[in-house]
Amino acid sequence: MAEFRRNRNGKLMAAGLLFLLVGLALGLCLGSVSLPIGDVMRALAKGPGGSGGSDAGEPETLASTIIWTLRFPRVLLAVIEGAGLAVSGVVMQGLFRNPMADPYVLGVSSGASLGAVLGIAVGLGRALGIWSLPALSFAGALGAAALVYALSTYRRRTDTWTLLLAGIAVSSLISSLIAFIMVIARERVDEIVFWTMGALSRASWTSVGVSLAYTVPGIIVLTKHARALNALSFGEEPAFHMGVEVESVKRTLLWTSSLVVAGGVAFSGPIGFIGLIVPHAVRLLAGPDHRWLMPMAGVFGGGALLLADLLARTIAPPREMPVGVITALFGAPFFLYLLARSRRRGK
Amino acid sequence: MRGSQVLVQDLVVRRGGRDVLRGVSFEARPGEVLAVVGPNGAGKSTLLKVISGYLRPAGGAVRVGGMDPGSLPPYERSRLVTYCGDEPDPAFAFTVEETVEMGRVSAGPRHPGDSPGLDLAAALKALELTGLRDRPITSLSSGELQRVYLARALYQDPSVFLLDEPTAHLDIAYEVHAAQMIRDLSGRGKTVITVVHDLNLALRCADRLLFLKGGELLFAVSPGELTPEVVAATYGVEVHVISHPALGTPLVTPPIGRKA
Numbered sequence: 001m002a003e004f005r006r007n008r009n010g011k012l013m014a015a016g017l018l019f020l021l022v023g024l025a026l027g028l029c030l031g032s033v034s035l036p037i038g039d040v041m042r043a044l045a046k047g048p049g050g051s052g053g054s055d056a057g058e059p060e061t062l063a064s065t066i067i068w069t070l071r072f073p074r075v076l077l078a079v080i081e082g083a084g085l086a087v088s089g090v091v092m093q094g095l096f097r098n099p100m101a102d103p104y105v106l107g108v109s110s111g112a113s114l115g116a117v118l119g120i121a122v123g124l125g126r127a128l129g130i131w132s133l134p135a136l137s138f139a140g141a142l143g144a145a146a147l148v149y150a151l152s153t154y155r156r157r158t159d160t161w162t163l164l165l166a167g168i169a170v171s172s173l174i175s176s177l178i179a180f181i182m183v184i185a186r187e188r189v190d191e192i193v194f195w196t197m198g199a200l201s202r203a204s205w206t207s208v209g210v211s212l213a214y215t216v217p218g219i220i221v222l223t224k225h226a227r228a229l230n231a232l233s234f235g236e237e238p239a240f241h242m243g244v245e246v247e248s249v250k251r252t253l254l255w256t257s258s259l260v261v262a263g264g265v266a267f268s269g270p271i272g273f274i275g276l277i278v279p280h281a282v283r284l285l286a287g288p289d290h291r292w293l294m295p296m297a298g299v300f301g302g303g304a305l306l307l308a309d310l311l312a313r314t315i316a317p318p319r320e321m322p323v324g325v326i327t328a329l330f331g332a333p334f335f336l337y338l339l340a341r342s343r344r345r346g347k
Numbered sequence: 348m349r350g351s352q353v354l355v356q357d358l359v360v361r362r363g364g365r366d367v368l369r370g371v372s373f374e375a376r377p378g379e380v381l382a383v384v385g386p387n388g389a390g391k392s393t394l395l396k397v398i399s400g401y402l403r404p405a406g407g408a409v410r411v412g413g414m415d416p417g418s419l420p421p422y423e424r425s426r427l428v429t430y431c432g433d434e435p436d437p438a439f440a441f442t443v444e445e446t447v448e449m450g451r452v453s454a455g456p457r458h459p460g461d462s463p464g465l466d467l468a469a470a471l472k473a474l475e476l477t478g479l480r481d482r483p484i485t486s487l488s489s490g491e492l493q494r495v496y497l498a499r500a501l502y503q504d505p506s507v508f509l510l511d512e513p514t515a516h517l518d519i520a521y522e523v524h525a526a527q528m529i530r531d532l533s534g535r536g537k538t539v540i541t542v543v544h545d546l547n548l549a550l551r552c553a554d555r556l557l558f559l560k561g562g563e564l565l566f567a568v569s570p571g572e573l574t575p576e577v578v579a580a581t582y583g584v585e586v587h588v589i590s591h592p593a594l595g596t597p598l599v600t601p602p603i604g605r606k607a
Contacts (some may be wrong), residue, residue: 097438110477230445231452238496240401242503243425243453288439 007294016299023306027075043067078309079302081264084215086301088257089275090293094233102275103261107170111144111271112137112262114174117192121185134214137262145258195269198324200309205344207267214263221256226290271324273331274305352377352538361407367393372562380539382549385559391542395509399430413505422453434509437599440483450503470502490516510541526552546599570597
C-alpha cells in the first residue's frame with residue numbers, strides 16, 4: 001500500500017508539474033492580445049529588452065514587451081502566490097484539525113491586506129521601500145492570526161466553530177478598518193481598492209522577486225515540519241505524547257504560514273479560497289500525509305491561481321476581473337458544501 | 348535490573364484552583380505493571396499525564412528513568428514514556444498503518460541500549476490490525492481506533508507505558524488481547540501503569556493496585572492482599588473478594604443492589 005501510494009503520488013506530482021507547465025504556456029500566450037506560442041518562445045529565447053538585432057520587426061518588439069514586462073512577471077506572481085496560499089492552507093487545516101481553515105477564512109489574508117493598506121495610505125511603503133510592504137502585511141497577518149486563535153482557544157482547546165466565527169468577525173472588523181482608511185486617505189483610494197479586491201494586474205519583476213524571497217524559504221521551512229504536522233493533526237496532546245515539540249512547532253508553522261501568505265498578499269490583496277480548495281482536492285487525490293500534501297499543494301495551487309488569473313483577464317475582454325472574484329466564485333460554493341457536509345456528519 | 352523506573356514523590360497537582368492530586372508517592376520497577384483504580388474524578392488520568400510530562404506538578408517530584416519528563420527534549424521523552432488514552436476524533440483519513448507509524452514521528456537514531464522494539468508489522472499484528480492496515484482511520488469504530496492508538500504506542504516502544512483505560516471500547520476478546528499485550532510488555536522489561544475501571548481486569552494483569560480517591564493514594568496492594576475493606580474505603584460499596592473457582596486468583600463480586 002505504501003508502495004502503491006508512493007507510485008501514485010509520484011504520478012500525481014508529475015501530472016501537477018505538467019498542469020503547471022501548460023498553465024504557464026497558456027498564461028503567456030493568452031490575453032487581450034493573443035500570441036502564437038512560436039512568438040512567445042522566440043521572445044523568451046531572446047531575453048528581456050530583446051528586440052535584439054537590427055532586423056527586429058515591429059510586432060516582435062510588441063510581443064517581447066508584452067511577454068517580458070506584463071505577462072511573465074504576472075504568471076510568475078500567480079504561481080508563487082498560488083503555491084504559497086495552498087501550502088499555507090494545508091498547514092492551517094492540519095494545525096487546526098479543520099478542513100475549513102484557510103488563510104482567507106481565518107482572517108490572515110485580511111490582516112495581511114490591512115498591513116499593506118496601512119503601508120500605502122500612511123506612505124510607509126514608499127518611505128521604507130518595496131521590501132517593507134510584505135513586512136507590514138506580515139505584521140497584519142500575524143496580528144489577525146493571533147487574535148483569531150486567542151479568541152477561539154480556551155484552556156488549550158481550540159474550538160472549530162468558534163474559530164470560524166472568530167475568523168469571520170476579525171475579517172469584517174478588518175474590512176471596516178480598511179474602508180475607514182479609504183475614506184480618510186481619499187487620494188490613495190484607487191490603489192487601496194485594488195488591494196481589497198485581490199488582483200494580480202500590478203505584478204512586476206520587483207514584486208516577483210520580493211514575493212519569491214518571502215515565499216520560497218517559508219515553504220521550505222513548512223515542508224520540513226511535515227512529519228510533525230502529521231502528528232499534530234491528531235491533536236496537540238497526542239502529538240506531545242508521540243514526542244513532538246508541540247508549542248514550538250505550532251508557533252513556527254503559524255508564523256511561517258502567515259509570512260508566506262503575507263509575501264503574496266502584499267502585492268495582490270487577499271485572494272480567497274485557493275488555500276481551501278486546492279488542499280482539499282489534493283488531499284482527496286494524494287491522501288493526508290503532509291510530506292506529499294505540501295509540495296503537491298504548492299504545485300497545484302500555483303497552477304490553479306494561474307488558471308484563475310487567466311480566466312480573470314480573458315473572461316470579459318477588454319475588461320479584467322479581479323482574480324479574487326473568480327476564486328470566490330468557485331470557492332464560496334465549495335466552502336458552503338464543506339460546511340453542509342460537516343454538519344451532516346455532526347461534527 | 349535497576350531500581351525504580353518511575354518515581355513519584357509527594358506529588359501535588361493543582362488544576363483550576365483545586366488540588367487534583369495530594370501527596371501521592373509510589374514507585375514502579377522495570378517490568379512492573381501497576382493498575383490505578385478508583386472512583387470517577389479521583390485524579391487517575393491526571394496522575395498518568397503528570398508522569399508523561401504533559402502536566403506539570405505544583406509540588407513534589409516525578410522521575411522517569413531518573414529524569415524529569417516535563418523538562419526533557421521531546422525525542423528523549425518519547426523514548427522514555429508515552430501516554431495512550433482517548434483522543435479527539437481523527438480529522439484526516441490517514442490509514443491505520445500510517446497512524447501506527449507515527450509512533451516513531453520523532454525518530455532519530457535509536458540508542459544503543461534500547462530494546463530491539465517491534466517492527467511495524469509486529470505492532471499491527473499484536474493488536475490484530477494487519478487486515479485493517481490500509482483502512483482510513485476515519486472509518487473505524489471507537490474500539491478499532493483504540494487498538495490503533497495502542498499499536499502506535501507499542502511501535503513507539505518507550506520504557507514506560509501509561510495506558511488510560513486501554514480497554515474502554517473493547518469487547519471481551521480484545522480485552523483479553525490487551526491484557527496479554529500488557530503482560531508481554533512487562534515480560535520485555537517495560538513498566539506499565541494503567542488506569543482501569545474493571546477491578547477484575549486490574550487483578551488479572553497488574554502486580555500492584557493503586558487505589559486513588561479524591562486525589563489521594565489510599566492503598567497500594569498486590570492482588571493477593573486485596574480485601575473488601577480496601578474496596579469499601581475507596582468506592583463506598585460492599586463487595587466480596589472470593590477466589591476464582593478455576594484459577595484461584597482473587598475475584599471481586601459486588602452484591603447486587605446493596606450499598607455499604
